[in-house]
Every structure is written in C-alpha cells, then in structure tokens.
C-alpha cells in the first residue's frame with residue numbers, strides 16, 4: 001500500500017487530469033457506488049458531528065472519520081457566502097487520507113472540486129432512493145459553484161428531460177447556461193424561485209446565505225415532489241420555509257450533526273426525532289423505505305458528513321495509483337534510526353546551506 005514515506009499530493013491539476021483520464025460521469029458513478037458501499041457499512045465507522053468554528057462572515061469545519069480497518073480521513077472546509085463578491089470561492093477544502101496500521105499519511109488532496117463531486121454524488125444517491133421513479137424535471141435554485149455538478153449527477157439516476165434554474169445573480173445564470181449547454185434536452189431560465197419549481201419533480205436548493213432564507217415557500221411544494229436541501233448546513237443557515245418540514249418525509253445523513261446544522265435545526269429535539277424518518281444508511285440497508293407513495297413529499301436535508309469525504313478520498317487515492325497521477329513528496333522524515341529525528345534536522349540544515357533545489361519545492 002503506497003510508498004513508505006512519500007505522500008501523494010493531489011493538486012487541482014492532478015484532479016483535472018484524473019477526471020479527464022477516468023471520465024467525469026464514470027467518476028461520479030463510481031463515487032455513487034462507493035457511497036452506497038460506505039453508507040452500507042455505517043456502524044463500522046468511528047465518526048463524530050463535525051466541530052465548527054464560527055467566525056465573522058463564515059464557518060470553519062474539520063471532518064474526521066475512520067473505517068477501523070484501513071483508512072482514516074479528514075477534510076478542512078469553510079463556507080463564506082460573501083467571498084464571491086471579491087472574486088473568491090464560497091467553499092474551499094483540502095483533505096488527507098492516512099493508513100491506520102501505522103498512522104502514516106498516504107495522500108493530501110485539494111478538496112474544493114472533490115467536495116462538489118461528493119456532494120453531487122450524495123444528492124444523486126438520495127434522489128435515487130427517494131424521488132419518484134418517473135421524475136424528469138429538475139429545478140435548481142442557486143447556480144453557483146456546486147450547481148453543474150449537482151444536475152449532472154442527477155442525470156445519472158433519473159431520465160432528466162428539463163432543468164429549470166434560478167439565481168439572484170444573472171451572471172451566475174449565464175455561466176450555468178453556458179456550462180450546461182447541450183447536456184439536457186431543455187434548459188429553462190426562470191425569473192424567480194417560484195417559477196423555477198413549477199412542474200418540477202426534483203427541487204435542489206443550493207444557495208449560499210448565512211441566514212434563515214425562505215427560498216422555497218410551502219405553497220409552491222406540490223404532492224410527489226422530492227427536495228434536496230443543501231445550503232441549510234450550519235447553525236443559523238437554512239433555505240426552506242419551516243412549514244414544509246411537517247409535510248415531508250425527511251431523511252438526513254447523521255442525526256446528531258443534522259439536528260445542529262440542517263433544516264431540522266429549527267425543530268426541538270423531540271420534534272426532530274419524531275419528524276425525521278431515517279438516516280440515509282437505513283434506506284441503503286433496506287430497513288426503511290425512501291418513498292412510500294407517488295404523492296408524498298420527500299426531503300433530503302443534507303449537511304455533508306465526513307463519511308462522504310472518506311468515500312471520495314479513497315476513490316481518488318485508488319484512481320491516482322491506477323493512473324499514476326499526483327506528486328510524490330516527502331512530508332514524513334526518512335530515518336535510518338526512527339528515534340533519531342534530530343539528525344534529520346541537522347542533515348537537512350546542511351543540505352539547505354548547499355541550496356539543494358528539493359528543499360525549495
């Protein structure tokens with residue numbers, strides 16, 4: 001497994017190369033399968049609700065998980081909704097995969113793109129388990145960084161004929177239309193969220209705003225619709241009118257974390273326990289059903305959990321080995337005597353004095 005001391009570094013260039021080599025849809029499909037496998041082994045994992053640190057303008061989060069067999073992973077991620085106003089992404093992330101037998105790290109990766117992919121694959125998995133089999137029309141509200149990944153992943157689980165979209169920012173809608181041109185039979189630009197959800201079978205909401213926004217009103221939600229709520233994912237940040245919740249069959253990823261961060265944060269613990277139908281792993285292992293009739297309204301109240309990052313990091317590691325993609329760098333000292341860490345410092349100092357190029361990488 002891996003190289004003894006070197007660690008694989010996956011940059012943006014590496015992940016782009018990997019996606020082109022393996023295929024974008026193939027990566028998403030493999031990821032959906034990996035998520036199904038990993039959620040299917042839910043009890044095997046050591047996990048915790050992510051620790052979040054709220055700072056002015058955003059939140060900083062660390063997401064660890066361990067499979068107690070082979071790998072441990074963690075992701076660092078933020079959400080700063082005002083970043084785009086000065087040309088920076090709302091969500092950026094990096095992450096690491098380590099072997100658990102020795103604790104040695106194997107891979108350090110960009111995770112801004114991997115987060116968009118794993119979030120889209122998780123939504124697709126939930127939509128497959130919860131939406132009507134004949135769902136054809138998607139509405140997407142919020143056409144920012146996550147949006148294209150979201151709709152392309154849904155295309156892998158349902159025969160999508162139309163994507164109706166809306167964003168407060170006209171430029172974000174222009175960008176979405178350009179990127180998605182030719183990918184769907186019909187792309188419909190809408191004047192507001194209400195128009196976007198008209199006739200939609202699947203509604204995906206992924207806006208970024210640190211407030212209790214009511215992007216979707218209860219009145220607009222018709223029987224049989226499936227909703228994916230992605231942007232209600234930290235304290236004080238939700239997207240749906242609260243009166244939608246009692247009407248919907250609600251599925252979450254991980255109750256302990258979702259209760260603090262999801263749409264259900266507005267409920268008392270007692271109400272939430274009563275109203276939440278299942279955690280997604282229960283739909284995968286078949287103990288509960290995602291949908292009971294064509295008429296009911298279903299809601300995947302997504303917040304994003306460490307297990308999803310584990311699945312995508314593991315897949316990325318396996319594919320990067322297969323295609324020999326990534327940069328192998330020494331981030332762990334190579335020592336003839338593992339107790340003599342100090343000599344490594346002294347040696348390195350000597351090489352540094354000689355101006356060794358390796359140290360300036």
Ligand SMILES: NC(=O)c1ccc[n+]([C@@H]2O[C@H](COP(=O)([O-])OP(=O)(O)OC[C@H]3O[C@@H](n4cnc5c(N)ncnc54)[C@H](O)[C@@H]3O)[C@@H](O)[C@H]2O)c1
Pocket residue numbers: 079081084090091115119141142143144145146147166167168169172193206207208209213215229230231232233302303304305
């Ligand atoms: N659940 C998860 O696992 C997960 C993972 C990643 C991101 N997210 C969340 O998804 C959301 C979107 O992330 P992103 O990276 O695409 O952000 P982004 O800033 O790139 O895009 C968000 C878009 O929402 C639009 N918007 C804001 N308020 C709106 C409103 N009221 N109506 C319509 N449009 C509105 C903005 O104009 C922007 O284009 C964020 O809230 C983020 O926290 C969730």
